[in-house]
Structures are given as structure tokens and as C-alpha cells.
Amino acid sequence: MPAPLAEPPRGRALSRGLFVCATLSLVLLALSEYSHHEAAKGSSKVTERLEIQRTLQAITGSLVDAESSQRGFVLTGDERYLAPYRNAIDTAVRSMNICRNHYLNDAAGQGLYVPLARAAAARMSELDVSLRLRQRGNGEAATDVIRTDVGLEKMQAVRDGVDRLLAYEDQRLQAITRDWERTASWARLGIAFATVFVLLSFGLFLRHSERMAQESERQRRAIQRERDELDVRIAERTAELIRLASHLQSAREDERARLSRELHDELGAIFTAAKFDLAAATGRLKGADEKALARLRSLKELLEHGVALKRRIIEDLRPSxxxxxxxxxxxxxxxxxxxxxxxxxxxxxxxxxxxxxxxxxxxxxxxxxxxxxxxxxxxxxxxxxxxxxxxxxxxxxxxxxxxxxxxxxxxxxxxxxxxxxxxxxxxxxxxxxxxxxxxxxxxxxxxxxxxxxxxxxxxxxxxx
Incomplete structure (x- = not known):
């Protein structure tokens, strides 16, 4: 009988397939997390650039508001213009400080910020001079300062500095957007590649599993055929043993019956003849020696025991x-x-x-x-x-x-x-x-x- 076929290592194949699928799932998760991280990082940078652009625009707007309030005070002397003026100057100073901190580690931005800071400081100084002259009662001198082109030039310098920084920030925004789009494209490509790889791996795994299932089914059928053949052989051998046992028992019973007949016929005839001879001898020896008669009676008892033994043996061999x-x-x-x-x-x-x-x-x-x-x-x-x-x-x-x-x-x-x-x-x-x-x-x-x-x-x- 051929040896049973080995069971295919389905457990190992399944473990390998699960390991590959788990690895690819982790890769997809890592790509997704990386894409999310880069998107959040880009969004933060964009928000920061937009915020600095609003801050730069706030510098120009604050200086314009300060100039309006300063001219109103110089022309009218109404101190109600001082509060808006001071608020506008404070706003401009805060915005300048924010921009200064923003460009501390940016050499290119620092190079554009310094001229703006100087122009803004000069403009605020010029406004402050006119304001002080009016507060001292020298309104004509303050008005003359306003009528000069110095303030216009300094304000234009501030606008130019702000425009240069805004253009610089626009470039930075475009670069951030390009990096963001490039990262998103690579992430999409990576996810698409990983997805395709997962699908291919899953398809191969299914194909391999189908082959293993077919091989397992083939081996199961081969083993089942061998078991069926073995069952048939066992049934045939069992039937042979039963027939043999039946034959042996029948032969044994036949032999017992034969022995029983022979014992019944042969020993019966022998014992019957012996009993007849013994009875004849006893009749002839009547009145003879008592010892001889005792010996004949003893012989008769032995014959009776022999007949009983014959009957018992016959009954054991084949019960009558x-x-x-x-x-x-x-x-x-x-x-x-x-x-x-x-x-x-x-x-x-x-x-x-x-x-x-x-x-x-x-x-x-x-x-x-x-x-x-x-x-x-x-x-x-x-x-x-x-x-x-x-x-x-x-x-x-x-x-x-x-x-x-x-x-x-x-x-x-x-x-x-x-x-x-x-x-x-x-x-x-x-x-x-x-x-x-x-x-x-x-x-x-x-x-x-x-x-x-x-x-x-x-x-x-x-x-x-």
C-alpha cells in the first residue's frame, strides 16, 4: 500500500499571505499618515504666510490711519484725533515686531524687511515731529512739514517695502503650494502603487490558496481511495476469517460427531460383548471360589464405569x-x-x-x-x-x-x-x-x- 501523501503546508502559506497583507496595509497607513502630515504642515505654512501678508498690509493701513489722525489734529487741534493716532501707531509697531520676529531666521526676508523697517520708522518719526510741533502751538510749522513731499516719499518707501515683502511671500506661497502638490502627487502615486500591489498580492494569494485547496482535495481523494481500498481489504480479510472460523468450527463439530459415532458404535459393541462374556463366566462359576466371584463382580463394576465414561465422553463430543x-x-x-x-x-x-x-x-x-x-x-x-x-x-x-x-x-x-x-x-x-x-x-x-x-x-x- 502506498504511503499517505503529506498534507500541504497551508498554515505556513496562509501565515505568509497574512504577513504580506499586513505589511502592505501598514505601508498604506504610513503613506496616508505621511500625506496627512505633509498636508497639515503645508496648511500651517500657508496660514503663516497669509497671516504675515495681513500683518504687512496692516503696517501700511496703520500708517495711513496714523497720518489721517495726525493731519486732523494738526489742522484742527482737536485732541480727539490723538487716540486714533496712538492706536494706529501701536498697531504699526506691533505689526513691525511680528514681521521682525518672522524674518529673524530668513536671510532673504530679512534683507527685504530691514529697508521696510527703516522707512516705517522714518515715517512714524516724521508724523511724530508734526504732531509735537502742533502740540507746542506751532501750527504753521507743523502744517509746513505736512505740505512737504518728505512724508509722501517716506510713505511710498513703506509701500514699496511692503509690496516687495508681499511679492516675496507670494513666491514662498507658490513654492509651498508646489511642494504640497508634489508631496500629494507622490503620496497618491505611492498609495496607488501600494493598492495595486495589494490587489496583485491578494490575487496571487487567492490563486495560491486555490491551488493548495485543489492539491489538498486531490490528496484527500487519494487518501480516501486508499482508505476505501484498505476497508475493502479489511472486509475481505474479515470475511475470510469468518469463513475460516466457520469452517474450522464445522470441521471440529464434524470430527466430534464422527468420534461420537465411533465411540458409540465401537465401544458400545466392545462393552456389550464384554458384559455378555462376563455374565456367561459368572453363570458358569456359580458355587465356585468366592474370591473368583468377587473378582468378576469388581470387573463388572469397572465395565459399568467404562460405559458411563463412554456416555459422558459422547455427550461432551455431541450431546445426544x-x-x-x-x-x-x-x-x-x-x-x-x-x-x-x-x-x-x-x-x-x-x-x-x-x-x-x-x-x-x-x-x-x-x-x-x-x-x-x-x-x-x-x-x-x-x-x-x-x-x-x-x-x-x-x-x-x-x-x-x-x-x-x-x-x-x-x-x-x-x-x-x-x-x-x-x-x-x-x-x-x-x-x-x-x-x-x-x-x-x-x-x-x-x-x-x-x-x-x-x-x-x-x-x-x-x-x-
């Missing part, structure tokens, strides 16, 4: 009651003999209406003999029960005892050979034998045979 009276009377007679042997500790439950054919009756009778032989040899039982019943189309013979019992796994080492022979004999007749036992819990032997449609008819003469 079984062939002459039938199975149930034979089993009842045998059970009564065992009751006397056990001293009355035998309970009988035999249905007199049970009908079996000759072969089944002989098999059940031998089971009873084997069971009682084992009881005498091994059981050390104090109570035994024998029952014979017809149940649901079957004839059931049960022999139970309360002896020491045994482990049924060790049946072959104790009394198992005789019972094994009985088992195969019953199987050849379509029946079964079941032995139940356990240490110190007694033994139960149950034999079942199907009821025959042609029940036995008690013969009138001794048959082999």
Missing part, C-alpha cells in the same frame, strides 16, 4: 439430547447439570417456545458450554444466571456471574480464544457475541442470533 430432542431441552438439561455442580446457585430463565435451526442451536449450546467452562476456571462466582429469550426477531442467550471479572482488553490473554472462536462462529451465522466484564464486577456473555424461519424439528434418531 441436542440431536434427538432439540436445542431448548438440551440446554435445559445441560443447565440442570450445572445447577447440581454449582450447588443450586444457578438461576434459569429459559423460554420454552424459542425456536432455532440445528446450526444455530449448536452454536448457542457451545457458547453456553464455553461460558460455564470459564466460570469454573476463572470466575470464582457464587451466583450464576442463564437466560434464553426471543426478542424482536432475535434469539438471545445470556450467561451472567458475580465472579471476580477481568479487563476485557486482556481477553485474549485469559479465556479469549474460545470466546473469539464463538464470536466468529456467530458472525458466520449472522449473529454477534458481546462480552462485558470489569475487575470485581462479574462477567456477562451475551450471544444473539437471528430467529430462523425454518425452526428445528426434533429428530427421532441420533444424528452426527
Amino acid at each position: 439430547t441436542l440431536t434427538s430432542l432439540g436445542f431448548v431441552p438440551a440446554l435445559t438439561g445441560y443447565a440442570e447439570q450445572q445447577r447440581q455442580r454449582l450447588g443450586g446457585e444457578l438461576a434459569l430463565d429459559i423460554e420454552p417456545t424459542v425456536s432455532v435451526d440445528e446450526s444455530s442451536g449448536l452454536a448457542l449450546y457451545r457458547v453456553a458450554q464455553e461460558a460455564f467452562t470459564n466460570i469454573y476456571k476463572y470466575a470464582n462466582a457464587s451466583h450464576v444466571r442463564l437466560s434464553l429469550r426471543s426478542i424482536e426477531g432475535e434469539v438471545q442467550l445470556v450467561v451472567e456471574d458475580d465472579g471476580i471479572g477481568f479487563d476485557t482488553a486482556l481477553l485474549a490473554e485469559t479465556a479469549g480464544h474460545g470466546l473469539a472462536g464463538m464470536k466468529y462462529r456467530l458472525m458466520s451465522l449472522g449473529g454477534r457475541l458481546k462480552v462485558e466484564s470489569a475487575p470485581r464486577r462479574g462477567t456477562r456473555v451475551a450471544a444473539c442470533l437471528p430467529a430462523r424461519t425454518n425452526p428445528e424439528v426434533a429428530p427421532t434418531a441420533l444424528r452426527p
Whole structure:
């Protein structure tokens, strides 16, 4: 028989597939997180650039507001213009400080911011001069300062500085946008590549799994075929064993029947002739020596013992009651003999209406003999029960005892050979034998045979 095929390593393949899928999933997650991080970073930079642009625009607007308030105060002397002026100057100073801090680490931005800071400082200084002159009561001098082109030039310088920084910030925004778009494009490409790779890997994994499933199914079918062939062979060997056991039992019973006939015929003739000769000798020696007569009487007793021994041997080989009276009377007679042997500790439950054919009756009778032989040899039982019943189309013979019992796994080492022979004999007749036992819990032997449609008819003469 070929050796069973090895099971494909589906577990390892599945583990590898899961590892690949998990790795690719982690790669996709990493790409997604990286894209999100870069997007957040770009968004923060864009927000920062837009904020600095608003701050730069706030410088120009604050200086314009300060100039308006300063001119209103210079022209009217109304101090209500001072509060808006100071607020505008403070706003311009805060905006300049924000821009200064923003461009501290930016060399290019610092180069554009310094001229703006100088122009803004000059413009605020020029506004402050006109304001102080008016506060001191020198309104004409303050008005003359306003009418000069100095303020216009300085304000234009501030606007130019702001415009240059705004253009610089626009360039930076464009660069950030390009970097952001490039990062997003690479992230999209990476995710698309990883997705395609995942799909390809999953497809390959499914294909590999399908191949493994087909290979596993092929091997399963091959193993199943081998098992079926083995089952067929086992069934054939079992049938051969049953036929062999049945043949051996039949041959054994035939041999017993032959021996029984020969003993019955030959020994019967010998013992009968000896008894006739002994009777003739006794008649002739009447009145003779008493010692000779005693010897003849002793010889007669020996002949009687020999006849009894012949009958017992014949009954053991082939019970005459079984062939002459039938199975149930034979089993009842045998059970009564065992009751006397056990001293009355035998309970009988035999249905007199049970009908079996000759072969089944002989098999059940031998089971009873084997069971009682084992009881005498091994059981050390104090109570035994024998029952014979017809149940649901079957004839059931049960022999139970309360002896020491045994482990049924060790049946072959104790009394198992005789019972094994009985088992195969019953199987050849379509029946079964079941032995139940356990240490110190007694033994139960149950034999079942199907009821025959042609029940036995008690013969009138001794048959082999």
C-alpha cells in the first residue's frame, strides 16, 4: 500500500499571505499618515504666510490711519484725533515686531524687511515731529512739514517695502503650494502603487490558496481511495476469517460427531460383548471360589464405569439430547447439570417456545458450554444466571456471574480464544457475541442470533 501523501503546508502559506497583507496595509497607513502630515504642515505654512501678508498690509493701513489722525489734529487741534493716532501707531509697531520676529531666521526676508523697517520708522518719526510741533502751538510749522513731499516719499518707501515683502511671500506661497502638490502627487502615486500591489498580492494569494485547496482535495481523494481500498481489504480479510472460523468450527463439530459415532458404535459393541462374556463366566462359576466371584463382580463394576465414561465422553463430543430432542431441552438439561455442580446457585430463565435451526442451536449450546467452562476456571462466582429469550426477531442467550471479572482488553490473554472462536462462529451465522466484564464486577456473555424461519424439528434418531 502506498504511503499517505503529506498534507500541504497551508498554515505556513496562509501565515505568509497574512504577513504580506499586513505589511502592505501598514505601508498604506504610513503613506496616508505621511500625506496627512505633509498636508497639515503645508496648511500651517500657508496660514503663516497669509497671516504675515495681513500683518504687512496692516503696517501700511496703520500708517495711513496714523497720518489721517495726525493731519486732523494738526489742522484742527482737536485732541480727539490723538487716540486714533496712538492706536494706529501701536498697531504699526506691533505689526513691525511680528514681521521682525518672522524674518529673524530668513536671510532673504530679512534683507527685504530691514529697508521696510527703516522707512516705517522714518515715517512714524516724521508724523511724530508734526504732531509735537502742533502740540507746542506751532501750527504753521507743523502744517509746513505736512505740505512737504518728505512724508509722501517716506510713505511710498513703506509701500514699496511692503509690496516687495508681499511679492516675496507670494513666491514662498507658490513654492509651498508646489511642494504640497508634489508631496500629494507622490503620496497618491505611492498609495496607488501600494493598492495595486495589494490587489496583485491578494490575487496571487487567492490563486495560491486555490491551488493548495485543489492539491489538498486531490490528496484527500487519494487518501480516501486508499482508505476505501484498505476497508475493502479489511472486509475481505474479515470475511475470510469468518469463513475460516466457520469452517474450522464445522470441521471440529464434524470430527466430534464422527468420534461420537465411533465411540458409540465401537465401544458400545466392545462393552456389550464384554458384559455378555462376563455374565456367561459368572453363570458358569456359580458355587465356585468366592474370591473368583468377587473378582468378576469388581470387573463388572469397572465395565459399568467404562460405559458411563463412554456416555459422558459422547455427550461432551455431541450431546445426544441436542440431536434427538432439540436445542431448548438440551440446554435445559445441560443447565440442570450445572445447577447440581454449582450447588443450586444457578438461576434459569429459559423460554420454552424459542425456536432455532440445528446450526444455530449448536452454536448457542457451545457458547453456553464455553461460558460455564470459564466460570469454573476463572470466575470464582457464587451466583450464576442463564437466560434464553426471543426478542424482536432475535434469539438471545445470556450467561451472567458475580465472579471476580477481568479487563476485557486482556481477553485474549485469559479465556479469549474460545470466546473469539464463538464470536466468529456467530458472525458466520449472522449473529454477534458481546462480552462485558470489569475487575470485581462479574462477567456477562451475551450471544444473539437471528430467529430462523425454518425452526428445528426434533429428530427421532441420533444424528452426527
